[in-house]
Amino acid sequence: MLNRLTRFFASRWGIILTGAVIGVIAPLLQKLGNPKNMGICVACFERDIAGALGLHRAALVQYIRPEIIGFVLGATLAALLFGEFKARAGSAPIVRFLLGVLAMIGAMAFLGCPWRANLRLAGGDLTAIFGLLGLVAGIAIGVWFLRKGYNLGRAQKTYPAVGWIMPVLMIGLLLLLIFRPQFSEGGPIFFSESGPGSLHAPLLISLAAGLLIGFLAQRSRFCTVGAVRDVILMRDTHLISGVGALLVTAFVMNLVLGQFHLGMTAQPVAHSSNLWNFLGMTLAGLAYTLAGGCPGRQLFLSGEGDGDAGLFVLGMIVGAGIAHNFTLAAKPDALSDGVLTVGGLNAYGMTAVLLGLVVTLVIGFTMREKKA
């Protein structure tokens, strides 16, 4: 039975099912309270967690998102059930942490991860196209490095306890979410009273959705960055059929739920400085590719015992703190009395994206094995 399920999830129908389930659940979570065009966003939700912990003080984006907890723990459950939980670590950990930080700075310039880029497009936000083009550009640069021998080296099998660090950390976050302790007056844990951080579906529904997606994605190896990478690298359309399923089902769901609003400006939690939508996602796409997978995939891997993926996730959470503390994150477009104020990056944000690109390029150029 388990073998048959493993074969199914390794098949094209397995990956399509996973993408379709995400495409159905994300718009439903939005209907049930999550922010607009943000039914699920790995980068934004990790940013909200960083805010809840006080790693940044942007009052509008602070909440411990149960979906993220569910992604990791759902993957842990699947890995345990199918005998794939395997503690491993030690493949250039500090580089993976740094790539996580840089990926988040890029994601915060666009305001979303690759999942949300697709979900924004499925909700009618045409600025997402620039983000997706940037993502493809970043992945293409990453593939070029892979072809030139880029490699962060081998991970080693290690003590099982190492593999449990991320799942246990997630259980800790869940306890903080449930009991909502306040550690000092005016201190964490913070929960937004307005803005995107205050918008959320009921806890148990979000957690269940996360667990289901985490379980399915661990089995099918769903990865939005691997999808594009495999097409460019070896014309393999396996993973991208899952992303296609996500986009199509989310589009249909948004139409059905009345959540589709076509437009180029003032879209929910998005800006129309499209050059920076493009460049932000180029940076993120390159960082994801050099780290081996999209931010969702890194969560699932961290749930099945991959300590290096766990460090990438922690890098993203710290990166969110940096992005907001140093005002590097983009401001969304604002519409007030019919007057549009175009959002985007300030000079610090633009500098950070460009510097981030330089650093990721240095990583790509310098961390290559000599080819015989």
Place this chain on the structure above:
Amino acid sequence: MTVQVDARGLSCPQPVILAVEAVQKGEFPIEVLVDTVTSRENVSRMARSKGLKIEIEDLGGEFKLTLSK
């Protein structure tokens, strides 16, 4: 002479890249060692797409994939 590819401990997509490079050299059989089910699936999918025969041996936490024409 069997070609050996040790892809243990390498993260996505390195195992497939190494296996493809070996396939392109054209010497068979090729033995690819991997240590995750994901890598086993990815290398198998690549081999099938290239019309190669594939045998998989479970070495207890690791897998030996033998690719041949």
